[in-house]
Amino acid sequence: MIDRAVETLRAGGLVAFPTETVYGLGADASNPAALKRLFDVKGRPASHPVIVHIARGAVLGEFARDVPPVAYELAGAFWPGPLTLVVRRRTDRVAAEAVGGRDTVGLRVPDHVIALQLLEAFAGGIAAPSANRFGRVSPTTAQHVRDDLGTDVDVVLDGGPCTVGVESTIVDVTGPAPLVLRVGGVGEDALARVLGARPARRTEGEVAAPGTLASHYAPDARVELVRSDAVEGQARLLRAEGFAVGVLEAPADVAEYARVLYRRLRELDARGVDVILAVAPPETTGLGAAVADRLRRAAAGAH
Ligand code: TXA
Ligand code: MG
Numbered sequence: 311m312i313d314r315a316v317e318t319l320r321a322g323g324l325v326a327f328p329t330e331t332v333y334g335l336g337a338d339a340s341n342p343a344a345l346k347r348l349f350d351v352k353g354r355p356a357s358h359p360v361i362v363h364i365a366r367g368a369v370l371g372e373f374a375r376d377v378p379p380v381a382y383e384l385a386g387a388f389w390p391g392p393l394t395l396v397v398r399r400r401t402d403r404v405a406a407e408a409v410g411g412r413d414t415v416g417l418r419v420p421d422h423v424i425a426l427q428l429l430e431a432f433a434g435g436i437a438a439p440s441a442n443r444f445g446r447v448s449p450t451t452a453q454h455v456r457d458d459l460g461t462d463v464d465v466v467l468d469g470g471p472c473t474v475g476v477e478s479t480i481v482d483v484t485g486p487a488p489l490v491l492r493v494g495g496v497g498e499d500a501l502a503r504v505l506g507a508r509p510a511r512r513t514e515g516e517v518a519a520p521g522t523l524a525s526h527y528a529p530d531a532r533v534e535l536v537r538s539d540a541v542e543g544q545a546r547l548l549r550a551e552g553f554a555v556g557v558l559e560a561p562a563d564v565a566e567y568a569r570v571l572y573r574r575l576r577e578l579d580a581r582g583v584d585v586i587l588a589v590a591p592p593e594t595t596g597l598g599a600a601v602a603d604r605l606r607r608a609a610a611g612a613h
Contacts, residue, residue: 311467312424316431318464324348326441326455327428328469329420331392331477331495332448332572333455334363334438335463336428345407345437351462353444359409360439361394361416361478365429370395373403373417373435380505381483387504390421392474392495396482408437418478424469440477447529447572447579447608450475454576475569476600481509493603495568497596513603527604528611529575531556531586535609538589548585556583564591564598571601575608 315325322344325336337348339362349356364373367385371377374397381395399415409415417435420426429436440448441455441463449455452468479494481501488509490498502508536544538560545555556578561567578586590605591598 311465312427312431315428315465315467319344319432319434319436322347323464324351324462325428325436326452326459326463326466327422327425327436327438328452328467328472329363329422329425330472330474331420332450332472332475333441333452334361334420334425334436335441335455335459336363336436336438338432339404339408339435339437340402342405342407345405348437348439349407351459352439352442354439356407357410358439359412359414359416360437361418362404362408362435362437363420363425363429364417364435365419365426365433367419370397370417373400373415374398375400378483380488383504384481384483384488384501385419388496388500389419390426391419392421392478394418394478394480394492396480396484396491398484403435404437414482414484416480422469422472424467428467445528447527447575448477450569450572454573457576471569471573473569474597475571475573476597476604479600482512493599495597495600498599499596527607529579529586529608531579531583533575533586533588533605533608533611535590535605536587541587541589545587548587553584554582556581556586558586558588560589560591564595564601567591567601568597571604 319338337344367389376398394416396416404415443458450472474495477494479496480492482489490511548555590602593599593602
């Protein structure tokens with residue numbers, strides 16, 4: 311299956327593959343035609359950069375130039391893992407089409423055995439956004455990918471449910487100080503242990519990480535955030551108004567919450583509910599911040 315996936319990538323095709331965060335929709339990062347097809351299938355504007363996945367930290371310098379020491383420190387501490395580093399791009403290994411013509415590229419080494427086997431065998435960068443259609447919730451199982459993309463994807467590698475469940479943390483290391491562009495699988499407390507201080511966040515606004523718009527994390531149903539002691543009362547009021555209400559059951563453990571978040575949102579959508587009531591976890595711990603961030607964006611992206 312890995313062989314067929316590699317052949318497909320070499321031929322300019324699209325391969326969906328599991329990572330520890332969410333499933334990615336992969337194309338050869340150096341092939342403009344393959345990248346064009348990737349953006350078409352995904353329904354994503356060409357100006358939105360995608361993350362390029364690489365096999366090992368040691369090849370960082372093949373894909374990036376002028377890499378600052380802090381990037382090596384973060385890569386050493388968190389790769390393979392749910393951290394994306396925005397660095398200056400090497401134009402021979404990463405085509406302009408992968409990054410909307412930017413001078414930078416987001417690189418990451420995913421922590422999943424199938425993704426790593428694929429990357430080693432392909433021996434190049436794999437550009438991969440989350441394998442959902444533009445504007446839908448990220449997929450955390452191979453079935454989610456098939457539900458969204460059907461026959462538009464040439465190969466789907468099934469690695470079971472994703473173990474982290476929310477996307478990678480994105481840190482931009484091209485400026486004078488590291489900047490968090492998206493909270494995710496690596497907590498800011500963990501980053502602080504390596505950096506010596508908590509990095510600043512720039513997670514709002516189009517300049518930060520283009521594509522982290524609210525609607526990208528929204529299910530079809532409207533999402534309302536409520537206090538845990540208000541769920542029943544609000545559900546009753548909404549039902550009295552004739553709305554079909556689904557409650558997102560929140561696991562007490564934030565890592566478990568992250569793992570099931572997107573799957574539960576999809577399940578509630580599939581039940582056809584109008585409104586999803588959700589309780590955000592405390593943001594004090596790393597994954598709690600990521601779950602709270604995605605829920606806030608889901609609620610703001612109300613249709
Ligand atoms: O966990 C993840 O990061 C998953 C898996 C598949 O690796 N990928 C993912 O990709 O979430 P995507 O395309 O759905 O989100 C990528 C985010 C976008 O918000 C994009 O704006 C940002 O990364 N990004 C990518 N390259 C960037 C760059 N050069 N500068 C700033 N932001 C960048
Ligand atoms: Mg995405």
